[in-house]
Amino acid sequence: MSIYKDITVNGLWKQNPGLVQLLGLCPTLAVTSTVVNGLSLGLATTLVMAASNGAISPVRKFIPSEIRVPVFILVIAALVTVIDLSINAFALQLHKVLGIFIPLIVVNCIVLARVESFAAKNEPAPAIFDGFMMGMGLTVVLGLLGAMRELIGKGTLFSGLDLIFGENAKQFVLTVIPDYHGFLLAVLPPGAFLGLGILIAIRNWLEIKNSAKNKTIALEPANTQMAPSHSH
Amino acid sequence: MSESIIKHTVKTAATMLAFALVGTFMLAYVFETTRAPIEKSEADARVALFKQILPDERYYATNNEGHHENGLLLNNVIEIAPNALLGNKTSTKAHFANIDKKFAAIILEAIAHDGYGGDIKLLIAIREDGTLSGVRVLSHKETPGLGDYIDIAHSNWIKLFNQESIKYTPAEQWKVKKDGGKFDYMAGATITPRAVVNAVHKALIYYEKNKHLLHDLAEQKSAAKHHTKDDE
Numbered sequence: 450m451s452i453y454k455d456i457t458v459n460g461l462w463k464q465n466p467g468l469v470q471l472l473g474l475c476p477t478l479a480v481t482s483t484v485v486n487g488l489s490l491g492l493a494t495t496l497v498m499a500a501s502n503g504a505i506s507p508v509r510k511f512i513p514s515e516i517r518v519p520v521f522i523l524v525i526a527a528l529v530t531v532i533d534l535s536i537n538a539f540a541l542q543l544h545k546v547l548g549i550f551i552p553l554i555v556v557n558c559i560v561l562a563r564v565e566s567f568a569a570k571n572e573p574a575p576a577i578f579d580g581f582m583m584g585m586g587l588t589v590v591l592g593l594l595g596a597m598r599e600l601i602g603k604g605t606l607f608s609g610l611d612l613i614f615g616e617n618a619k620q621f622v623l624t625v626i627p628d629y630h631g632f633l634l635a636v637l638p639p640g641a642f643l644g645l646g647i648l649i650a651i652r653n654w655l656e657i658k659n660s661a662k663n664k665t666i667a668l669e670p671a672n673t674q675m676a677p678s679h680s681h
Numbered sequence: 682m683s684e685s686i687i688k689h690t691v692k693t694a695a696t697m698l699a700f701a702l703v704g705t706f707m708l709a710y711v712f713e714t715t716r717a718p719i720e721k722s723e724a725d726a727r728v729a730l731f732k733q734i735l736p737d738e739r740y741y742a743t744n745n746e747g748h749h750e751n752g753l754l755l756n757n758v759i760e761i762a763p764n765a766l767l768g769n770k771t772s773t774k775a776h777f778a779n780i781d782k783k784f785a786a787i788i789l790e791a792i793a794h795d796g797y798g799g800d801i802k803l804l805i806a807i808r809e810d811g812t813l814s815g816v817r818v819l820s821h822k823e824t825p826g827l828g829d830y831i832d833i834a835h836s837n838w839i840k841l842f843n844q845e846s847i848k849y850t851p852a853e854q855w856k857v858k859k860d861g862g863k864f865d866y867m868a869g870a871t872i873t874p875r876a877v878v879n880a881v882h883k884a885l886i887y888y889e890k891n892k893h894l895l896h897d898l899a900e901q902k903s904a905a906k907h908h909t910k911d912d913e
């Protein structure tokens with residue numbers, strides 16, 4: 450199994466940042482009131498993670514271990530600011546939607562966690578790929594959680610798409626349940642906790658089912674297991 | 682022994698400094714290159730907002746040389762000192778529009794402090810005769826899906842104020858229907874519209890009390906501007 454396949458499986462499933470590592474819960478819970486918000490923040494975080502992993506990995510040997518955390522934070526904060534300014538300058542509509550959440554990516558511990566546990570120990574190419582895949586894993590979770598909350602809370606999907614792609618995108622907004630009066634709990638923060646709990650439960654259930662199947666069939670000894678990159 | 686500790690300390694500090702310097706230069710560069718586009722897109726966004734609440738084309742007319750005939754609305758600014766009727770605790774900018782050097786309309790910023798989720802910032806456009814041209818919510822922290830219908834992105838409720846004035850609607854009618862006034866509200870959220878109706882009413886009272894002063898200031902400013910031909 451190649452290292453890239455391992456990274457993909459880890460990012461999307463085994464070590465999924467949103468469902469397994471449970472890092473970066475603040476944005477996960479705060480922005481996922483709609484699919485569009487969730488996916489947008491997920492993609493912005495992916496960009497930051499790939500960039501920060503890519504920035505740290507080539508210089509990892511020059512960073513003394515005593516000051517590695519301040520250096521990582523410095524690099525991540527600088528990159529987030531660069532991305533924030535760029536989005537503000539060239540995609541104002543998107544900036545309006547994500548506005549206050551982009552600076553918050555700095556304090557999303559998943560970014561620091563991947564730099565510390567992967568980029569600081571690996572070559573640039575796998576490091577960038579790891580940042581990208583971890584980001585995609587988070588994006589999928591944010592999108593799913595956003596979809597659940599938007600559907601139950603407002604009866605629509607993809608509302609707010611016009612804020613990113615202009616007025617024309619309004620036609621892509623799906624009104625799944627017409628004349629829906631809304632279920633406020635799903636839109637408010639408690640709905641985010643409940644939704645995330647349900648997603649984690651589903652993932653664990655699938656995982657247990659999967660491993661039970663593997664045991665009975667016993668294809669081969671479980672040598673595919675990687676040393677889990679430790680999470681907090 | 683101690684020499685090697687000092688050497689190590691200096692090296693570590695130098696590394697930290699190097700990263701800080703590189704980060705600072707990168708940020709300075711990006712800040713400089715994105716400043717102009719950000720200013721432009723923010724100005725565009727403000728003009729788009731002004732056009733929503735002050736749609737009259739005459740305010741935006743340009744002559745052959747591309748100069749705004751009546752002065753660019755963005756640059757026609759009067760400072761408004763803190764005032765209880767407007768709810769501003771620091772001085773804010775009001776934008777005025779003249780037509781043929783006569784005062785025609787003003788855009789006031791008002792803050793309602795009694796929203797359900799905190800302050801609600803409003804942009805209120807008033808014509809010379811004291812009628813409302815339009816109102817928009819600049820920022821609010823009302824409950825999503827409940828009190829956020831005051832925002833034009835969620836419903837047209839805010840358009841109820843178009844053409845309203847304190848002459849047309851007596852003071853006791855400047856309330857939501859639940860309180861015996863004339864303004865509609867949506868079931869489940871009365872605190873939010875109550876705050877907005879109240880703030881708009883108070884802004885109209887402010888205009889009525891200060892209109893002569895505001896007219897004079899606006900006409901003086903535009904005369905001075907015309908003199909220096911500095912209307913961009």
